[in-house]
Amino acid sequence: MSEVLLKAEGVGKRFGGFVALHQVDIELRAGERLGLIGPNGSGKSTFVNCISGDFAAHDGKVTLGGAVLDGLKPHRRARLGLARTFQLPQPFGSLSVLENVRVPVLFAGQAPSATARALECLEQVELAGKADCLPKELTQVELRRLELARAIALNPKLLIADEAMAGLSNAEVDQIIALLFRLNAAGTAIIMIEHIMRAVTAFAERLVVFVAGRKIADGPPRAVLALRDVEDAYLGRQ
Numbered sequence: 325m326s327e328v329l330l331k332a333e334g335v336g337k338r339f340g341g342f343v344a345l346h347q348v349d350i351e352l353r354a355g356e357r358l359g360l361i362g363p364n365g366s367g368k369s370t371f372v373n374c375i376s377g378d379f380a381a382h383d384g385k386v387t388l389g390g391a392v393l394d395g396l397k398p399h400r401r402a403r404l405g406l407a408r409t410f411q412l413p414q415p416f417g418s419l420s421v422l423e424n425v426r427v428p429v430l431f432a433g434q435a436p437s438a439t440a441r442a443l444e445c446l447e448q449v450e451l452a453g454k455a456d457c458l459p460k461e462l463t464q465v466e467l468r469r470l471e472l473a474r475a476i477a478l479n480p481k482l483l484i485a486d487e488a489m490a491g492l493s494n495a496e497v498d499q500i501i502a503l504l505f506r507l508n509a510a511g512t513a514i515i516m517i518e519h520i521m522r523a524v525t526a527f528a529e530r531l532v533v534f535v536a537g538r539k540i541a542d543g544p545p546r547a548v549l550a551l552r553d554v555e556d557a558y559l560g561r562q
């Protein structure tokens with residue numbers, strides 16, 4: 325079995341008096357494909373934001389490949405191999421598609437030619453033909469692919485895809501799933517946060533379920549989805 329890549333222990337987050345995350349533990353192995361699911365407001369994005377450094381957690385400890393992430397800004401975490409996409413794509417609006425990818429390539433600082441590497445990332449997401457466009461000229465699915473190209477440009481050991489498929493057609497969802505599989509086959513561990521259950525069950529080899537800021541299940545998808553507590557959460561009985 326491959327080594328532990330991400331170790332989150334007792335991660336807690338409050339917003340004022342409201343506890344959004346209650347001491348959550350999650351371990352992820354190198355190259356693993358994890359689906360993180362749960363009803364709206366259950367704390368999935370808050371957890372991801374605590375892992376990526378976009379939010380400061382109030383409790384807990386997070387390591388990536390043995391390196392302690394606590395207290396590090398998002399860009400320092402990115403350097404250690406953690407990339408994430410956002411629910412709402414956040415490209416630089418005044419930069420071309422290619423330039424948008426060159427920025428993280430230059431940040432990662434490993435490619436002999438930033439332009440060549442950026443184009444390679446765009447090819448991986450089948451967006452090289454739009455290299456000279458501005459983000460506003462892209463369709464929804466192209467914007468999602470650009471967001472993924474910018475994450476890939478960081479050469480991540482772990483990619484967290486936060487609702488990368490929301491609002492897409494079935495065919496477009498399939499394209500993103502295929503892209504994530506290719507990335508995973510090249511060695512990147514992936515946490516997929518998604519409401520589209522078909523996508524999660526097609527992709528994930530393990531599921532974690534959050535309800536009201538707590539992890540209520542963690543295991544193989546079929547077993548997790550058969551749990552009464554999970555069914556209740558989705559039917560609003562909790």
Ligand SMILES: Nc1ncnc2c1ncn2[C@@H]1O[C@H](COP(=O)(O)OP(=O)(O)OP(=O)(O)O)[C@@H](O)[C@H]1O
Nearest residue numbers: 339344362363364365366367368369370371519534
């Ligand atoms: N910046 C914030 N300030 C105050 N409350 C917040 C903030 N971010 C999230 N919350 C609250 O924390 C709880 C968890 O939200 P979070 O966005 O993590 O849930 P989620 O599971 O990702 O939901 P969704 O599936 O709808 O994206 C919610 O009650 C939300 O209103």
